[in-house]
Amino acid sequence: MKRRKFLKKSLQTVPVLWTTPSILSSCKKEETSITKTVIVVGAGIAGLAAAQRLKNKGFTVSLLEAQEKVGGRLRSNRSLGIAFDEGASWIHGITKNPITDLAEQAGMKSFHTEDSSRKSYDVGGIVRSAATYDQIEDEFYDMLDTLMKKGNASQSFQTVFNAQYPTQAKDRLWKFFLSTYLTFDTGDLDKLSSLLYNEGEEFKGIEKIATNGYDTIANHLARGLNVQLNQRVTKIDYTGNKVQVTHNGQTSSADYVILTVPLGVLKKGVIQFAPNLPAAKLNAIQKIGMSCVNKFLLTWPTAFWDDVQYLSYTPETADKFNYFVNVNKFHPSSNALMTFAYAAYGRQTETMTDSEIKEAIMAHLKDMYGNSIPNPNPSNLLRTKWSSNENAYGAYSFTAIGTEMRHFEDLAEPLDDKLFFAGEHTEVDYFSTAHGAYLSGLREANNIIDLQ
Numbered sequence: 001m002k003r004r005k006f007l008k009k010s011l012q013t014v015p016v017l018w019t020t021p022s023i024l025s026s027c028k029k030e031e032t033s034i035t036k037t038v039i040v041v042g043a044g045i046a047g048l049a050a051a052q053r054l055k056n057k058g059f060t061v062s063l064l065e066a067q068e069k070v071g072g073r074l075r076s077n078r079s080l081g082i083a084f085d086e087g088a089s090w091i092h093g094i095t096k097n098p099i100t101d102l103a104e105q106a107g108m109k110s111f112h113t114e115d116s117s118r119k120s121y122d123v124g125g126i127v128r129s130a131a132t133y134d135q136i137e138d139e140f141y142d143m144l145d146t147l148m149k150k151g152n153a154s155q156s157f158q159t160v161f162n163a164q165y166p167t168q169a170k171d172r173l174w175k176f177f178l179s180t181y182l183t184f185d186t187g188d189l190d191k192l193s194s195l196l197y198n199e200g201e202e203f204k205g206i207e208k209i210a211t212n213g214y215d216t217i218a219n220h221l222a223r224g225l226n227v228q229l230n231q232r233v234t235k236i237d238y239t240g241n242k243v244q245v246t247h248n249g250q251t252s253s254a255d256y257v258i259l260t261v262p263l264g265v266l267k268k269g270v271i272q273f274a275p276n277l278p279a280a281k282l283n284a285i286q287k288i289g290m291s292c293v294n295k296f297l298l299t300w301p302t303a304f305w306d307d308v309q310y311l312s313y314t315p316e317t318a319d320k321f322n323y324f325v326n327v328n329k330f331h332p333s334s335n336a337l338m339t340f341a342y343a344a345y346g347r348q349t350e351t352m353t354d355s356e357i358k359e360a361i362m363a364h365l366k367d368m369y370g371n372s373i374p375n376p377n378p379s380n381l382l383r384t385k386w387s388s389n390e391n392a393y394g395a396y397s398f399t400a401i402g403t404e405m406r407h408f409e410d411l412a413e414p415l416d417d418k419l420f421f422a423g424e425h426t427e428v429d430y431f432s433t434a435h436g437a438y439l440s441g442l443r444e445a446n447n448i449i450d451l452q
């Protein structure tokens with residue numbers, strides 16, 4: 001499955017990126033005369049990229065990170081002996097994608113997930129023909145290319161789609177495509193803009209999934225940086241010459257601050273600003289949406305499923321465990337499947353017990369493969385709860401009803417040349433992705449460098 005695959009049909013522009021051959025080594029101590037200090041709030045990929053670039057330019061940089069480790073939404077759980085990426089898994093389009101080079105420098109291994117290696121099941125365990133699947137997939141892409149012409153600023157994608165395609169709205173395969181090709185990439189369809197649902201650029205090339213953990217990149221970028229962990233920032237005061245940052249009851253100050261906390265954290269208002277953020281920024285924080293995507297990894301003593309990369313199942317309930325990544329393809333001894341829950345159902349899973357989750361997933365797998373599955377009880381379950389996670393309050397940003405593309409630029413706008421903003425939600429071309437977050441960190445580092 002390819003996130004943002006539908007954009008392939010649109011005109012693509014691939015901008016020239018300002019990445020360096022190696023952010024860690026290329027510009028070591030280029031300038032030693034800089035005496036300015038920078039605090040970066042948040043040690044996700046945006047914050048780490050910004051900090052590395054500034055440190056290499058001679059700035060004195062420290063990072064304040066609320067969690068016990070760096071990486072943010074690049075978070076890998078290795079408790080089962082393989083890396084389960086709780087946040088980003090894929091390099092979306094490897095050609096000219098800055099993550100491709102970064103992954104190589106960091107030692108992040110990856111595997112080409114072949115989109116065409118797939119099998120689709122309808123309820124009752126009926127295998128769908130590849131021809132049917134391919135035909136509806138084409139019709140789905142055509143719909144995505146044209147629906148925006150019927151869209152408007154005040155209606156959701158779902159409202160417009162249901163009016164234009166009433167038959168398809170009830171069709172299980174169409175519901176599957178809406179869920180895995182659109183909701184997964186964006187957000188709740190009843191909140192998604194009917195005008196801007198396909199905004200954002202994409203890179204060409206194959207999709208690759210990280211196999212030894214996406215956090216390999218974060219750990220690589222963190223090398224040599226002064227990262228203070230378990231430091232939750234609660235206030236940023238940018239009234240004086242120096243910016244004051246309150247964290248864990250103490251205050252630190254710097255000439256510049258780069259704030260990279262996720263949009264969900266900004267929406268919750270857990271960080272107080274003095275003076276208050278300007279109206280344009282507050283408006284953008286409110287208007288841009290924050291999605292929910294939860295991921296689940298299950299293991300069994302033996303693999304009982306088809307030897308393909310992707311399995312799909314098309315239940316009536318939207319966004320519910322309808323898509324399985326066959327982890328055995330890149331971890332042959334693991335007997336693991338990864339599945340997903342999105343939007344409203346994704347948030348619902350966060351209130352469910354592990355037993356309830358396993359039961360709901362097994363109901364789908366039993367319908368696909370019959371009751372004869374050996375060892376139907378999964379040996380292990382790993383799961384995420386991104387919407388209630390206090391370090392993110394959601395998965396990534398999306399164009400909700402009322403969003404305008406300038407809102408992403410409003411989020412990026414620096415204040416008084418002292419307080420700077422980075423993170424995936426500030427990157428108008430590549431929001432919602434790891435590469436977007438990375439580029440945003442470099443962008444803000446460059447903005448500070450340009451002030452010298």
Ligand SMILES: Cc1cc2nc3c(=O)[nH]c(=O)nc-3n(C[C@H](O)[C@H](O)[C@H](O)COP(=O)(O)OP(=O)(O)OC[C@H]3O[C@@H](n4cnc5c(N)ncnc54)[C@H](O)[C@@H]3O)c2cc1C
Nearest residue numbers: 042044045046066072073088089090233423424433434437
């Ligand atoms: C489920 C899921 C799947 C995804 N899949 C992909 C994918 O396959 N490919 C892809 O390219 N992208 C994917 N993404 C998106 C990608 O992971 C993010 O866009 C990117 O990692 C965001 O980086 P960031 O630095 O902007 O934010 P973050 O990584 O969230 O970093 C922000 C940091 O701020 C910290 N923080 C929060 N509050 C405070 C506070 N008050 N004080 C101090 N620190 C604080 C957080 O702990 C965090 O470390 C996925 C994301 C999710 C959640």
